[in-house]
Amino acid sequence: xxxxxxxxxxxGVALQPANLFLCFVGVFVGTLIGxxxxxxPVGTMSLLLPATFHLSPVGAIIMLAGIYYGAQYGGSTTxxxxxxxxxxxxxxxxxxxxxxxxKGRAGPALGMAALGSFVGGTVGIVGLxxxxxxxxxxxxxxxxxxxxxxxxxxxxxxxxxxQGSMYKSLMTGLLGxxxxxxxxxxxxxxxxxTFGVNELTDGIGLIPLVMGLFGIGEILGNLEQxxxxxIYETRLGELLPTAGDxxxxxxxxxxxxxxxxxxxxLPGGGAVLSSFVAYAVEKRxxxxxxxxxxxxxxxxxxxxxxxxxxxxASFIPLLSxxxxxxxxxxxxxxxLLIHGITPGPxxxxxxxxxxxxxxxxxxxxxxMLLALNLPLIGIWVRLLRVPYDVLFPLIxxxxxxxxxxxxxxxxxxxxxxxxGFVGYLMxxxxxxxxxxxxxxxxxxxxxxxLRQSLALSAGSFAIFFTRPIAAASMAVMAVLIAAQxxxxxxxxx
Amino acid sequence: MEHAGxxxxxxxxxxxxxxxxxxxxxxxxxxxxxxxxxxxxPGPGFMPFATATLLAxxxxxxxxxxxxxxxxxxxxxxxxxxxxxxxAIVLGTLFGTGVVFERAGFGIATFLMLVVxxxxxxxxxxxxxxxxxxxxxxxxxxxxxxxxxxxxxxxLGL
Numbered sequence: 001x002x003x004x005x006x007x008x009x010x011x012g013v014a015l016q017p018a019n020l021f022l023c024f025v026g027v028f029v030g031t032l033i034g035x036x037x038x039x040x041p042v043g044t045m046s047l048l049l050p051a052t053f054h055l056s057p058v059g060a061i062i063m064l065a066g067i068y069y070g071a072q073y074g075g076s077t078t079x080x081x082x083x084x085x086x087x088x089x090x091x092x093x094x095x096x097x098x099x100x101x102x103k104g105r106a107g108p109a110l111g112m113a114a115l116g117s118f119v120g121g122t123v124g125i126v127g128l129x130x131x132x133x134x135x136x137x138x139x140x141x142x143x144x145x146x147x148x149x150x151x152x153x154x155x156x157x158x159x160x161x162x163q164g165s166m167y168k169s170l171m172t173g174l175l176g177x178x179x180x181x182x183x184x185x186x187x188x189x190x191x192x193x194t195f196g197v198n199e200l201t202d203g204i205g206l207i208p209l210v211m212g213l214f215g216i217g218e219i220l221g222n223l224e225q226x227x228x229x230x231i232y233e234t235r236l237g238e239l240l241p242t243a244g245d246x247x248x249x250x251x252x253x254x255x256x257x258x259x260x261x262x263x264x265x266l267p268g269g270g271a272v273l274s275s276f277v278a279y280a281v282e283k284r285x286x287x288x289x290x291x292x293x294x295x296x297x298x299x300x301x302x303x304x305x306x307x308x309x310x311x312x313a314s315f316i317p318l319l320s321x322x323x324x325x326x327x328x329x330x331x332x333x334x335x336l337l338i339h340g341i342t343p344g345p346x347x348x349x350x351x352x353x354x355x356x357x358x359x360x361x362x363x364x365x366x367x368m369l370l371a372l373n374l375p376l377i378g379i380w381v382r383l384l385r386v387p388y389d390v391l392f393p394l395i396x397x398x399x400x401x402x403x404x405x406x407x408x409x410x411x412x413x414x415x416x417x418x419x420g421f422v423g424y425l426m427x428x429x430x431x432x433x434x435x436x437x438x439x440x441x442x443x444x445x446x447x448x449x450l451r452q453s454l455a456l457s458a459g460s461f462a463i464f465f466t467r468p469i470a471a472a473s474m475a476v477m478a479v480l481i482a483a484q485x486x487x488x489x490x491x492x493x
Numbered sequence: 494m495e496h497a498g499x500x501x502x503x504x505x506x507x508x509x510x511x512x513x514x515x516x517x518x519x520x521x522x523x524x525x526x527x528x529x530x531x532x533x534x535p536g537p538g539f540m541p542f543a544t545a546t547l548l549a550x551x552x553x554x555x556x557x558x559x560x561x562x563x564x565x566x567x568x569x570x571x572x573x574x575x576x577x578x579x580x581a582i583v584l585g586t587l588f589g590t591g592v593v594f595e596r597a598g599f600g601i602a603t604f605l606m607l608v609v610x611x612x613x614x615x616x617x618x619x620x621x622x623x624x625x626x627x628x629x630x631x632x633x634x635x636x637x638x639x640x641x642x643x644x645x646x647x648x649l650g651l
Contacts, residue, residue: 167555171513174548178520178541185527185537192527192537193520220583223614224574389617390625393610396583397603397629400590405642413591417584424580428572429509447540459533 003129010356014364019059019357026063027365030070031372034087035078035380039395041071041087042437043215045331046207047402049338057339058354062361064335068328069121069311069362072271073369076113076304077380080106089271089307092279096292096299103295108241112297113304114373115241116253118366120305123257124264124312125362128319131265132348132355136320139345144456145463148449149473151442154323156477157266158438164430166484172426173435179204180443187451199411206334208403208415209440210327213433215399216416217423219392241297249301252282256305263306264313270326271307271314278306312362318343319355323442327434330441505572506559514552521545582614598647599637604630 013019033044045064052060075087080097093113100109142150159169182193183203194200241249256278263274282302283292292299317325322344324330336343341351348355373380403416426433457463464470523538524545530536590606597605607626611617617625634651637644 167551171548171551171555174544174551175513175516177544178517178548181524181541181544188537190527190537192541193523216584216587220580223579223583224576389615393607393615393625394629396587396610397607397633400587400594400606401599401603401633401637401644404591404594405644408643408645410591410594413594414588417587417591420587421580421584425509428575429505431509450540451535454532454535457533459531461532 003133006352006356007129007360009352010358010360011363013058013353013357014062014360018056019062019361020364022055022059022063023066023361023365024368026066027070027073027368027372030067030072031074031369031380032383033067034071034074034076034090035383036386036391040214040218041068042210042327042331043218043395043399044071045328045335046210046215047398049207049331049335050402050406052335053338057336057341057351058357060335060339061332061354061358062365064332065315065358065362066365068332069308069365070369070372072121072304072307072311073114073117073373074380075307076117076300077110077373077377078384080109080113080300081381082384087271089275089311090303091272092275092303093300095279096294096296099293099295100297100300105295108245108297109300110377111374112241112245112249112301114370116249116256116301116305117308117373118370119253120257120260120307120309121312121366121369122363124261124309125359125366127261127309128312128315128362129359132316132320132359135316136345136348139321142321142345142469143467144449144452145467145470146473148446148453149464149470149477150321150323151446151449153473153477153480154325155435155439155442156480158326159432159435160480160484164432167488168429168431169435172431172433173439176436176439177443177446179209179436180440181447186444186448197411199407199409203444204415204440205403205406205412206331206441207406208412209419210331210437211399211403212416212419212421213423213426213437214327215395216420217427217433219395220420220424221427222388223392245297249297252278252298252302253305255281255285256302257309259302260306260309261313264310264325265316266325270328271310274306274310275303278302315358319347319358320345322347322445324438327437330438333441503559503563507556510552510556510559514549514556517545517549517552521549579614582609586610586614595645596647598649598651599644600630600634600651601647601649603633 014023029044029048030041033039033041045067048064048067052063055063071087072089075085075090076093076097079085079090079094080101083094083098085091085094097109097113100106155173156170159166159173180203182200184190184201185192191201259278259281260271260274263277264270279292279299279302282298283289286292286296286298288296314325314329317323318329318333322333322342324333324343333343341347341354399416400413403412404410406412423433425431426436453463454461464474521542524541525538527538527541528536529538529542586606586609590602593605594602604626607629608622611625612619612622634644
């Protein structure tokens, strides 16, 4: 009953004309960047963060959240029609989606992707409604040792689940922690690694770091690839999947939703990982696994449902614990802080309008996305014809203007360029940038929690092993690291 | 050929490990100078020192691995497709835009940036380049003024 009452409060907020408009802008921009390869939700959200300074906190978060889940919808369009995933979370959708398009079944593939996304997204929101409040209440009893341990385990899980080597991911995570130390020490006020540059006393900005690593770095990588696109056209009348398609995909949708939801909550999970796992599970349980990759509807339904369920579920740890489980949530975390709101267990109590308004806006946004992605598919297809050599100068232009306008600082532009080069090199050498960005965001909280814990325990590290939640988190971390070491040793034999 | 490719990949992994180690070592020294404090009252250098030490050890481990077991790196052929000229032009242009942004003004700086990106990197025709750059810069200038964004105007008021 409480949840229902709160939801009504949220709907009241979400349905205000200004918030409705911002929700539309968010999901529209999300779909747009999902369709266009070359810029993802992380870069776009960072880019638009300065534009939200004049908005109300609720409106700003509604719009930024819309970009994230909107991108999950849009990403499938390019995967299916052009075989170029608009988003990393739609990579596996291309395997069967594109094959369906080649067989003249682009419509049902797009329709299934949109409807599956709607189901996954909606279930994800219901989960967010039901889980976030109890989790936040439980988290109220957490002290610095629990937070330190939880954040350590988040970082290790993220590196464990990142693509590529866990060893390299751990290194990039440590690099992120080191970078987060730049600026004034929060306990003593001593400047750290500022080298006399005034602009660095507040630390390295999150936006130049993220825009560089994920925006510029990705564009530099894309400029090396030449792609010829053959777009498979479809008509509105052909968009609805047949009864046979629904029958074949019904359990894929259920499994995709469950997998996406739980992997979304997990640190380091999120939309990308869940889509891969959902596809792998679908192939494993299928009666005809050999047909996967040739254009089966389950290969589209499962990952598309999973990535949307995960996108919604990943809001749970951010809004209830104040721990962003992935980079997109880290950017949103930065957005909340900019608007004077500290994400954490008290957020739901102190800002019920914001929490329930954002949750309710997700329902509204999902309906908007269904309308945007089914009847308007023709517009998105036309957008695919815009060549990349027209798009990338514009994206770079927005990056420079966006980064500069945050603090009106040239130093931020230089930092973005430097991180762009670092991001490019990391991409080339197989170092995942996500652990760096997440560690960078968690760094200050982690350090505060560590120093407070050590002060509480008079310098004894036993505090992390004698309190149940902290000890359990440390045990999980130890198991994950041990598992990775064993797997590395086996691989080398 | 394959051997040469693998060797290049190993070189890249090797350089990456060396750079990471050097960065971590320098950060460790800097953190030590900041003051480590004590375990019950950590100083400003405590956390960065611990992080830098761990990173330096891991980079050293990676370095040893690349030297002892060559060819196991994930960066096989990593830079084979690299277009270093394009990377340098794009990054140089963005950096240059930052340098002239406040002196020349938003309009002029972004116009010049777009001219290089459309003309040199995307290799559009000269008139397409100039027209696109002028249109985008002018539209952005108009929008920024309409939205009240305080962007530098430069001596020409652009």
